[in-house]
Amino acid sequence: MRNQYALARSYLEEAETLCKEVGDTWSRGQCLTQLARISTAQGEYARARTLLEESRGLYSTLGDQQRLGWVLLLLARVLFLSQGDLAEAQALAEQSLALLREVNDTWIIVFVLNLLGQMRLHKGELAPARELFEASLAIAKEVGWSRWYIAESQLGLAHVVALQGEVEQARALCQRSLALVREIDNKEGISTCLEGLADIVARQGEPLWAARLWGAAEALRETIGTPLPPVARDTYERSVAAARTQLGEKSFAAAWAEGRSMTPEQALAAQGPVTILTPTSAEPPSTQPAKPVITYPDGLTTREVEVLHLLAQGLTDVQIAEQLVISPRTVNNHLTSIYSKIQVSSRAAATRYAIEHQLA
Numbered sequence: 001m002r003n004q005y006a007l008a009r010s011y012l013e014e015a016e017t018l019c020k021e022v023g024d025t026w027s028r029g030q031c032l033t034q035l036a037r038i039s040t041a042q043g044e045y046a047r048a049r050t051l052l053e054e055s056r057g058l059y060s061t062l063g064d065q066q067r068l069g070w071v072l073l074l075l076a077r078v079l080f081l082s083q084g085d086l087a088e089a090q091a092l093a094e095q096s097l098a099l100l101r102e103v104n105d106t107w108i109i110v111f112v113l114n115l116l117g118q119m120r121l122h123k124g125e126l127a128p129a130r131e132l133f134e135a136s137l138a139i140a141k142e143v144g145w146s147r148w149y150i151a152e153s154q155l156g157l158a159h160v161v162a163l164q165g166e167v168e169q170a171r172a173l174c175q176r177s178l179a180l181v182r183e184i185d186n187k188e189g190i191s192t193c194l195e196g197l198a199d200i201v202a203r204q205g206e207p208l209w210a211a212r213l214w215g216a217a218e219a220l221r222e223t224i225g226t227p228l229p230p231v232a233r234d235t236y237e238r239s240v241a242a243a244r245t246q247l248g249e250k251s252f253a254a255a256w257a258e259g260r261s262m263t264p265e266q267a268l269a270a271q272g273p274v275t276i277l278t279p280t281s282a283e284p285p286s287t288q289p290a291k292p293v294i295t296y297p298d299g300l301t302t303r304e305v306e307v308l309h310l311l312a313q314g315l316t317d318v319q320i321a322e323q324l325v326i327s328p329r330t331v332n333n334h335l336t337s338i339y340s341k342i343q344v345s346s347r348a349a350a351t352r353y354a355i356e357h358q359l360a
Contacts, residue, residue, distance in 0.1 A: 215259020
């Protein structure tokens, strides 16, 4: 929950080995399930699915309906987040819900309703999505679920009501969710809430603040190693593009860069104008030294240098996309522009260029 994934993974892998040695099938399945949750958070969806299928086999052998319901939910979530077979994802979630209702596991039902709400929202079915999020939230509050799961249901509801035109209510829901995840210092939850709040304030005509919030969220995701899930990227990129158009590339980039250098708390308080040096002859000279303007060779942009840097580290287009929270198509467009500017035609040549110009 504190996003210390490498440490958690090492403990779980050791525990899984010990459980296997002593024949503790139930606890071994639990280790595999938790390892799958870490892989899901870090965007390793194929690995997560393999772990969950193994765990599913163990609990099927034991006949544990409650644990089977939990694993089916997590399998559905992996498929949904990775934009796998969405029909299969929904079928698994509904199968999970049926099992959990049989054993009257109210706690996990909260998760299933939330996931089904996300699926409906993804398909643009706002009314049923809202009902599912409201039901999930009501149960979470009734059974005293943890702050993150209440926050997750509130955040899903915020997305729906924003699309229904109730933007002020959406903003309030986002801010309440953010307060909850900050209390437990769940950084993945904080980044998700920052992104949700950024989308809403951008809709309300505050693109500068939105850019800072997105920048802070991006930096936080990079720190803990949790890329934006593929299922969220199209909506995210449309919202970012609209704010960039409204604000202008220069101001937007400056605000985003400011956000990346801020803590979440600082970004939340940073609603003022963006800092951009635009001296004119009519203005008196500044008493403060001007910030240095970073320029790159051959007219490369900051984003192109970021792409080139990751390419030189051996990352694929898909991995670069995950690191920068953009689509693989956008990465390909950047690479086309980079190759043209630096006059190369291969990844190897681009890597040599990056090394020679100290961009690797």
